[in-house]
Amino acid sequence: MAAHGGTGPAQMISLRGLSKTFDRTIHAVVDVDLEVVEGEVVVIVGPSGSGKSTVLRCINLLEVPTEGFVTVDGFELLDPKTDIDHVRAEVGMVFQQFNLFPHLTVIENITLAQRKVRGRSRTEAEEVAVRQLTRVGIPEKADAYPRQLSGGQQQRVAIARSLAMDPKVMLFDEPTSALDPEMVKEVLDVMLELASEGMTMVVVTHEMGFAKAAADRLVFIDEGEIVEVGPPEEVFSNPTHQRTRAFFDKILY
Amino acid sequence: MGGEKIKEPRGLRPGGASRVRDEKPWWDTFPWWGLFIALVLAWMAVQIITQDDYALAWERIIPGLRLTIEATIKAFAIALVLGLTAGMGQLSRNVVVRNVARTYVEFIRGIPMLPLIFTVALIVVPETSDYINARLDAWFGFTYEPSFQMRATVTLALIYGAYMAEIFRGGIQSIPPGQSEAGRSLGLTRRQTMRSVVLPQAMRAIIPPLGNDFIAILKDTSLLSVLGVLEITQRGRQFSASTFKFREGYFVVSFIYLCLTLGLSILLGVLERRMTRDRKGER
Numbered sequence A: 001m002a003a004h005g006g007t008g009p010a011q012m013i014s015l016r017g018l019s020k021t022f023d024r025t026i027h028a029v030v031d032v033d034l035e036v037v038e039g040e041v042v043v044i045v046g047p048s049g050s051g052k053s054t055v056l057r058c059i060n061l062l063e064v065p066t067e068g069f070v071t072v073d074g075f076e077l078l079d080p081k082t083d084i085d086h087v088r089a090e091v092g093m094v095f096q097q098f099n100l101f102p103h104l105t106v107i108e109n110i111t112l113a114q115r116k117v118r119g120r121s122r123t124e125a126e127e128v129a130v131r132q133l134t135r136v137g138i139p140e141k142a143d144a145y146p147r148q149l150s151g152g153q154q155q156r157v158a159i160a161r162s163l164a165m166d167p168k169v170m171l172f173d174e175p176t177s178a179l180d181p182e183m184v185k186e187v188l189d190v191m192l193e194l195a196s197e198g199m200t201m202v203v204v205t206h207e208m209g210f211a212k213a214a215a216d217r218l219v220f221i222d223e224g225e226i227v228e229v230g231p232p233e234e235v236f237s238n239p240t241h242q243r244t245r246a247f248f249d250k251i252l253y
Numbered sequence B: 001m002g003g004e005k006i007k008e009p010r011g012l013r014p015g016g017a018s019r020v021r022d023e024k025p026w027w028d029t030f031p032w033w034g035l036f037i038a039l040v041l042a043w044m045a046v047q048i049i050t051q052d053d054y055a056l057a058w059e060r061i062i063p064g065l066r067l068t069i070e071a072t073i074k075a076f077a078i079a080l081v082l083g084l085t086a087g088m089g090q091l092s093r094n095v096v097v098r099n100v101a102r103t104y105v106e107f108i109r110g111i112p113m114l115p116l117i118f119t120v121a122l123i124v125v126p127e128t129s130d131y132i133n134a135r136l137d138a139w140f141g142f143t144y145e146p147s148f149q150m151r152a153t154v155t156l157a158l159i160y161g162a163y164m165a166e167i168f169r170g171g172i173q174s175i176p177p178g179q180s181e182a183g184r185s186l187g188l189t190r191r192q193t194m195r196s197v198v199l200p201q202a203m204r205a206i207i208p209p210l211g212n213d214f215i216a217i218l219k220d221t222s223l224l225s226v227l228g229v230l231e232i233t234q235r236g237r238q239f240s241a242s243t244f245k246f247r248e249g250y251f252v253v254s255f256i257y258l259c260l261t262l263g264l265s266i267l268l269g270v271l272e273r274r275m276t277r278d279r280k281g282e283r
């Protein structure tokens, strides 16, 4: 797995002084600094409502930060000259609720943006789609509609849909939280493989097994602030902050 | 039962017929209303065929059908464009666009149809066309005077455009935000996301009420009669007033409207059922 720090790989994501306030009073994210280098896997954990999703959504500007700077692959997102659609095409996002397009078949879900954004031909886009579906293990579902699939299959299609765009970064927002327990593994397996192939990933999850296996760094967020950052084993076994300890006491057996 | 006295739920007879409680006799669920309307329509048809007075009324009124249908289709088409524009306008990021759309919708929805028709046809259209005609005349040497039929049709379109704006807005807003977020995060533009992701899904919620509006427009073309447009109602009025055969005149007018609206709602029902069936087919 990619190293970080020093003169290692290039910087992929940089959040500097990031703050997001909703309705002038809800401080969802407060002065967050975070750098993610190419090939790095960062897992974000924290209590519900602590601002994890908001941080993630600022990385592709689904939320516009109130303050601070966001740089992705060298593009300054808040610079009005930046073409945000261009950057978003390079940043895959996987949602808790899958958000597949229910009126389109699996293959149409995966080819839509390839054709409209990447300008690929139908045949080319379908080739890519089948390749990605094979990679996530369900090539036989190409012509199914999302509602005909199990939750785990839907989430894998959502991952395939993002990967078909050849993204440089993948963002995951609690990708297994809406799944029945027996389907969590099939999704995590796909993510683990992706991590081992060197994809740059930022993952919000409560799956500590995944964090241990795949994360280069674990970020603990509470009340919109980064409380602690470090290698997962270290943060688990030896948290330096009381708030981190209290959180893990609650979620770990 | 062991001799115990148990209060039986109504309709459930112990040891009685094997009838399930929810099952109702055929005459309870039979669409008597449909039969009744069919009988009335059949009776009307017989009158028109056999009775000279009804036949005369029919002859005098039916030429208005063309105008009624023409006005309905034109008004519906214009209203669709207005409705889609104003509906999406209300969801625009641009504060001016949003407020212009909202003003239009609230204005129209707050005024009854009849005064609106008079206002638009007798004040707004003449004054704007006077203004435009002055320019046209000065620059190109010709003028255009919109007919009353045109004015009334445009008014109907303005009114239903405002109603449809709400249908479009509601349909678009009924799609969970996660759908457009997924589209945008794949790099689709706002426009592409609207066209390929949101609108196709919203159509399911939009088409049935639009169909109802089509029928409503058809009925409301009768208001064109107040401007003297010779559609069905106006012809019925003229016939009745000149012959004093009020019963024949208005029966025939109602008969024609009923045939049109019932036919359309049956058609709509089929369309809706097909839409839901397609949806089940996806399961």
Ligand SMILES: Nc1ncnc2c1ncn2[C@@H]1O[C@H](COP(=O)(O)OP(=O)(O)O)[C@@H](O)[C@H]1O
Residues within 6 Å of the ligand: A022, A023, A026, A027, A028, A046, A047, A048, A049, A050, A051, A052, A053, A054, A055
């Ligand atoms: N669109 C929004 N409008 C208002 N408040 C929001 C919005 N999105 C999130 N919040 C608030 O911001 C805080 C952080 O939310 P979120 O980032 O979703 O937390 P997490 O993902 O860690 O559960 C919460 O208090 C939440 O209620």
Ligand SMILES: [Mg+2]
Residues within 6 Å of the ligand: A052, A053, A054, A173, A174
């Ligand atoms: Mg969240």
